[in-house]
Amino acid sequence: MHDKTITELAAALKAGEFSSVELTEALLRRIEAHNPELNAFITVTREPALQAAREADAARAAGKAGPLTGIPIAHKDIFCTAGVRTSCGSKMLDSFVSPYDATVVEKLKAAGVVMLGKTNMDEFAMGSSNETSYYGPVKNPWKLDAVPGGSSGGSAAAVAARLVPGVTATDTGGSIRQPAAMCGISGLKPTYGRVSRYGMIAFASSLDQGGPMARTAEDLALLLNNMAGFDPRDSTSVEHVVPDYTDGIAESLEGLKIGLPKEFFGEGLDPEVGQVVEAAIKEYEKLGAEVREVSLPNSKLSVPVYYVIAPAEASSNLSRFDGVRYGYRCENPVDLEDLYKRSRGEGFGAEVKRRIMVGTYALSAGYYDAYYLKAQQLRRLIRDDFVRVFEEVDVLMGPTSPTVAFNIGERSDDPLQMYLSDVYTIAVNLAGVPGLSIPAGFAKGLPVGLQVIGNYFSEAKLLNVAHKFQQATDWHLATPEGF
Amino acid sequence: MEWETVIGLEIHVQLATKSKIFSGSSTAYGAAPNTQASAIDLGMPGVLPVLNEDAVRMAVKFGLAIGAKIAPRSVFARKNYFYPDLPKGYQISQYELPVVEHGVLDIDLEDGSTKRIGVTRAHLEEDAGKSLHEDFEGMTGIDLNRAGTPLLEIVSEPDLRSAKEAVAYMKKMHSLVRYLEISDGNMQEGSFRCDANVSVRPKGQKEFGTRAEIKNLNSFRFVERAINYEVERQIDLLESGGTVVQETRLYDAQKNETRSMRTKEEANDYRYFPDPDLLPLDIEPAFIDAVRETLPELPDEKRDRFMKEYELPAYDAGVLTASRELAAFYEHVVQESGRQGKLSANWVMGDLLGALNKAGLDITESPVTPQMLGGMLKRIQDNTISGKIAKDVFEAMWNGEGEADEIIEKRGLKQVTDTGAIEAMIDEVIAANPQQVEQYKAGKDKLMGFFVGQVMKASKGKANPAQVNELLKQKLG
Numbered sequence: 020m021h022d023k024t025i026t027e028l029a030a031a032l033k034a035g036e037f038s039s040v041e042l043t044e045a046l047l048r049r050i051e052a053h054n055p056e057l058n059a060f061i062t063v064t065r066e067p068a069l070q071a072a073r074e075a076d077a078a079r080a081a082g083k084a085g086p087l088t089g090i091p092i093a094h095k096d097i098f099c100t101a102g103v104r105t106s107c108g109s110k111m112l113d114s115f116v117s118p119y120d121a122t123v124v125e126k127l128k129a130a131g132v133v134m135l136g137k138t139n140m141d142e143f144a145m146g147s148s149n150e151t152s153y154y155g156p157v158k159n160p161w162k163l164d165a166v167p168g169g170s171s172g173g174s175a176a177a178v179a180a181r182l183v184p185g186v187t188a189t190d191t192g193g194s195i196r197q198p199a200a201m202c203g204i205s206g207l208k209p210t211y212g213r214v215s216r217y218g219m220i221a222f223a224s225s226l227d228q229g230g231p232m233a234r235t236a237e238d239l240a241l242l243l244n245n246m247a248g249f250d251p252r253d254s255t256s257v258e259h260v261v262p263d264y265t266d267g268i269a270e271s272l273e274g275l276k277i278g279l280p281k282e283f284f285g286e287g288l289d290p291e292v293g294q295v296v297e298a299a300i301k302e303y304e305k306l307g308a309e310v311r312e313v314s315l316p317n318s319k320l321s322v323p324v325y326y327v328i329a330p331a332e333a334s335s336n337l338s339r340f341d342g343v344r345y346g347y348r349c350e351n352p353v354d355l356e357d358l359y360k361r362s363r364g365e366g367f368g369a370e371v372k373r374r375i376m377v378g379t380y381a382l383s384a385g386y387y388d389a390y391y392l393k394a395q396q397l398r399r400l401i402r403d404d405f406v407r408v409f410e411e412v413d414v415l416m417g418p419t420s421p422t423v424a425f426n427i428g429e430r431s432d433d434p435l436q437m438y439l440s441d442v443y444t445i446a447v448n449l450a451g452v453p454g455l456s457i458p459a460g461f462a463k464g465l466p467v468g469l470q471v472i473g474n475y476f477s478e479a480k481l482l483n484v485a486h487k488f489q490q491a492t493d494w495h496l497a498t499p500e501g502f
Numbered sequence: 503m504e505w506e507t508v509i510g511l512e513i514h515v516q517l518a519t520k521s522k523i524f525s526g527s528s529t530a531y532g533a534a535p536n537t538q539a540s541a542i543d544l545g546m547p548g549v550l551p552v553l554n555e556d557a558v559r560m561a562v563k564f565g566l567a568i569g570a571k572i573a574p575r576s577v578f579a580r581k582n583y584f585y586p587d588l589p590k591g592y593q594i595s596q597y598e599l600p601v602v603e604h605g606v607l608d609i610d611l612e613d614g615s616t617k618r619i620g621v622t623r624a625h626l627e628e629d630a631g632k633s634l635h636e637d638f639e640g641m642t643g644i645d646l647n648r649a650g651t652p653l654l655e656i657v658s659e660p661d662l663r664s665a666k667e668a669v670a671y672m673k674k675m676h677s678l679v680r681y682l683e684i685s686d687g688n689m690q691e692g693s694f695r696c697d698a699n700v701s702v703r704p705k706g707q708k709e710f711g712t713r714a715e716i717k718n719l720n721s722f723r724f725v726e727r728a729i730n731y732e733v734e735r736q737i738d739l740l741e742s743g744g745t746v747v748q749e750t751r752l753y754d755a756q757k758n759e760t761r762s763m764r765t766k767e768e769a770n771d772y773r774y775f776p777d778p779d780l781l782p783l784d785i786e787p788a789f790i791d792a793v794r795e796t797l798p799e800l801p802d803e804k805r806d807r808f809m810k811e812y813e814l815p816a817y818d819a820g821v822l823t824a825s826r827e828l829a830a831f832y833e834h835v836v837q838e839s840g841r842q843g844k845l846s847a848n849w850v851m852g853d854l855l856g857a858l859n860k861a862g863l864d865i866t867e868s869p870v871t872p873q874m875l876g877g878m879l880k881r882i883q884d885n886t887i888s889g890k891i892a893k894d895v896f897e898a899m900w901n902g903e904g905e906a907d908e909i910i911e912k913r914g915l916k917q918v919t920d921t922g923a924i925e926a927m928i929d930e931v932i933a934a935n936p937q938q939v940e941q942y943k944a945g946k947d948k949l950m951g952f953f954v955g956q957v958m959k960a961s962k963g964k965a966n967p968a969q970v971n972e973l974l975k976q977k978l979g
Contacts (some may be wrong), residue, residue: 216550218548221547334582335591338590338592339545339547359584
């Protein structure tokens with residue numbers, strides 16, 4: 020049963036083929052068997068999961084089951100879960116048990132899902148390889164010495180290895196799409212403001228967006244149905260009607276206008292990855308789509324702009340981790356300054372400290388205008404590129420990441436090389452538009468992701484575009500050997 | 503050399519919202535530590551701020567009252583610094599774009615003239631918690647009940663030229679925010695406190711001198727003393743060849759001195775930037791219009807009306823409109839007394855405020871209600887009692903013996919106006935003092951007072967003094 024998608028599991032649960040308790044037990048056994056090797060989970064919540072599964076079965080027996088009732092999922096360990104450790108992949112929060120549920124957690128709970136545990140991630144979501152986690156790197160199920168991508172590496176690996184059919188994740192510069200691509204699964208970053216950020220530990224507030232990861236676009240739609248929506252507790256969430264994302268998912272793509280940003284196919288792109296993406300686009304032409312080249316001239320500035328704005332916001336967002344109220348506190352501080360310096364110095368890892376330093380510098384008096392303000396102006400230009408191009412085309416397509424999964428340790432000492440892994444995904448966050456990644460084939464024996472980008476609040480269209488591809492191809496069904 | 507003092511004030515007003523500026527926690531004062539701090543106030547991971555509309559309404563109300571511009575768009579920024587009572591490691595405040603800009607406040611000077619003081623801006627921000635250094639040996643206690651309480655920071659232009667002017671401005675502002683009902687103005691509880699920017703310059707010089715900022719002054723007296731001390735310190739320093747350094751100073755009320763907290767070089771770089779968790783605050787004209795509808799009569803308007811409507815001198819009108827409660831009390835007394843404006847003013851400002859002051863009570867706590875006082879004034883007006891007897895009646899009312907009529911009745915204080923009864927008393931007095939009658943008739947007019955006194959004494963103060971005078975004159979020829 021572990022090989023079924025959420026859609027299939029929902030049907031099986033409904034038909035009484037097995038119970039949620041049986042399904043939950045089976046997946047917990049798989050996690051037990053494979054997690055020591057993959058390190059995809061930081062925390063497994065066995066007892067609460069079984070309790071939730073029993074409640075789901077009871078609800079079903081009482082005729083009160085919805086589409087997700089009894090479906091096991093896992094949350095990226097960045098979402099606060101009441102009564103359960105929420106570490107954000109950091110030593111700083113190793114002992115932190117959240118007193119409340121994030122809105123996303125609350126909504127999915129209300130929909131009847133069964134949480135199996137919390138997935139591994141780069142520390143405070145800062146990373147593209149899941150190597151910065153305090154809990155150690157996650158292995159890519161397709162190749163155990165390769166990274167799963169990041170920061171939602173644990174979430175992606177868990178789905179790819181069939182430990183769980185769907186997960187929540189977050190995407191600040193590509194943290195859903197890039198690991199989805201590298202692990203051969205589907206992942207959606209919704210429009211900024213589509214999913215509440217309340218209870219999602221902030222990395223860069225103006226870029227962070229929660230979204231689902233699963234095997235198929237259909238499953239993403241089911242999950243998004245229960246994640247999206249205005250939240251009065253998040254002032255940046257948007258009051259925009261939430262459709263049923265499974266409606267119209269199978270609509271014809273006849274006449275769909277696809278734009279290929281030429282900047283996404285230039286230098287730096289692994290030619291083999293490029294070939295896979297081009298083949299996928301050919302597939303879309305067969306489905307009736309029209310393809311044309313477009314340009315996002317300012318997108319080349321995305322990486323530097325991102326690495327000013329995101330660290331600037333992070334440097335402020337992470338100030339609350341001071342050893343005073345919760346989380347890590349150093350031993351025997353001699354005074355307040357010592358408490359701050361050592362709690363933060365010992366509690367944060369190297370990449371987090373690097374970004375706090377960069378961000379603090381960018382916001383400092385005398386540098387603010389040259390860095391932060393300039394970056395905000397450029398962000399506007401990057402956004403305008405998307406607005407303009409979506410007057411011409413319905414969606415944009417290109418590679419999710421310039422390469423397939425690289426080996427663990429290969430880029431750890433070269434932050435710039437690491438940052439380039441997100442060169443095609445970052446602009447999407449800066450603009451705030453939605454984007455998804457779906458499996459499009461293999462290069463060097465590893466999965467390649469196709470990124471599809473849409474206009475604001477066009478999630479339904481993106482899911483439709485992804486679903487039709489998955490109807491026509493079976494890349495999304497490929498399973499890593501041994502899983 | 504003659505020096506001129508230049509002062510600008512930053513007043514922090516705690517807004518009287520029910521809940522905090524970015525969370526639903528109560529703002530009530532005095533609860534057990536940390537019982538009014540939610541996950542949001544504690545700066546828990548993942549929490550987000552949501553702006554309290556009431557705080558915005560109050561800021562707009564204030565802006566309208568000082569004739570200021572209400573910004574159609576203002577922005578919340580983060581002021582970053584580390585301190586244990588600042589849970590998020592930053593304070594949410596308004597920096598580049600405040601909600602209120604360019605207002606004015608007229609203050610009354612001692613010579614009777616008024617002076618217009620510019621208000622540069624007023625912005626919304628959240629308060630920090632409290633660090634408690636006593637009671638915890640070798641440690642510091644943190645109480646986050648106050649964290650997130652809405653503040654309006656009101657920044658004046660450097661238009662004030664003396665400690666007295668600064669106090670007049672602060673008092674006027676205090677009265678205004680209470681009139682507007684946007685703050686309880688309680689200074690002991692820290693609801694109304696100020697920082698003073700003080701500098702001196704040679705008289706006639708255009709450029710400002712280097713200023714020192716004196717932090718956290720929470721009484722009118724401290725403001726006056728701290729400024730006076732600081733001005734002298736700066737003048738002494740300059741006259742002895744020194745220079746003033748730009749710094750933050752703290753006023754020690756016990757020693758009556760200011761001392762350095764930190765210099766400009768040691769000042770934090772707050773790394774302000776727009777808070778990405780909050781959208782820009784857009785205020786629609788309709789919102790402003792709706793707030794304008796709720797504006798009460800303001801102190802200056804009320805004073806002018808009192809002068810006209812009740813024929814009061816400017817001084818009386820000023821005293822009676824100093825607070826909204828006192829003005830309301832006075833107007834109620836006027837109404838109950840049969841519209842005796844001046845008489846009501848005399849009694850409220852004299853006996854009533856005197857008694858309240860002595861007892862340490864607020865006007866709202868007065869044991870003598872407007873109905874009671876007005877009722878008594880009516881009896882003075884209709885000659886039931888004299889002004890002198892009224893003092894006794896007032897005291898009895900104060901002591902809880904009931905309403906004026908009740909007391910007059912019970913104690914038999916009713917004024918004697920029956921001509922026959924007064925004549926009888928006069929006859930007795932004349933009969934008992936033949937010598938004085940002789941002297942009076944011989945031209946010693948001064949003795950009239952003696953006779954009046956004797957008659958009043960005979961009547962136990964109840965005879966109508968005017969009638970006594972009249973009748974005595976007739977009888978003594």
